[in-house]
Amino acid sequence: MNIKTLSQCTLEQGLHAWNKGFEGYFVEIDMSEEMFLTRLVGEGLSSKLSIVAFANDEPVGIVMNGFRQIDGKKTSWNGGTGVSPNYRGKGVSRALMEETIAIYEREQVEIATLEAIKENEVAIALYKKFGYVITNNLLFLRGDFEAKVDKQRSFQANTIRPEQLAHLPVYQEDVPWQCSWQSNKQGEAKVFYNDDQEAIGYLLYRTVWNQEGAIDTIILYQLxxxxxxxxxxxxxxxxTITDEKVKITAVNFLASNPATDFFIKNGLEVTTEQVQMKKYWS
Known part of the structure; x- marks a missing residue:
């Protein structure tokens, strides 16, 4: 088996490794070339530090890696580990993780992060062997919601760019990678204040519009x-986004977030459960 960086591969090889790697997975993630490139750029993944495993010149496994400064610490994210069905259970995942950890150490990463489907016990066990620990339970939620409110309620909503969130003293930077402002620069953000000009909350989200020009879905990354x-x-x-009934999709919300409990009590269903895992270097 040979391991190359994604930058040393053709686009077709990288895409093949990804799509075969997630074939028959708990949640299949089949991508086109455009989707693959959009994910690479939009989520801050590094082609030079992501890796692809080859067997007999066939790409059979992949790990996508991204790196950021979060709360002053160099943090990595495993943005997807996949192995082709015919090569699972043959040591490919272990070899990919060994090389990935070596990359993190060369890059002087202080915290390594990833998410894994809760039911994927084999993957979670492998990550634990490499020093990862479970730090949070994460939920994807989906359902219809209508914001029924008293219009007389007094509060202030400021619409800002996602990148402006980072400059707010109240902003919580340590969130699942795909929910960060860096991964959602094409989204929208709002900050809310009470009558005393105290910040009471904020949103990071994206709206999906239907053919009639109305909001169909609100995708929530942070609430x-x-x-x-x-x-x-x-x-x-x-x-402040819409008072019409819309579909709500909440991405990787912490199970401990009060908003998660609120949405479940108001009709949203859990579609996927994940665990967030981290590995620390002292």
């Missing part, structure tokens, strides 16, 4: 209630 915010404020937050 944070701050110290002065209350669960009862959530419908008011969403009403």
């Amino acid at each position: 944070e209630l701050l110290e002065n915010g209350k669960v009862e404020d959530i419908p008011y937050f969403l009403s």
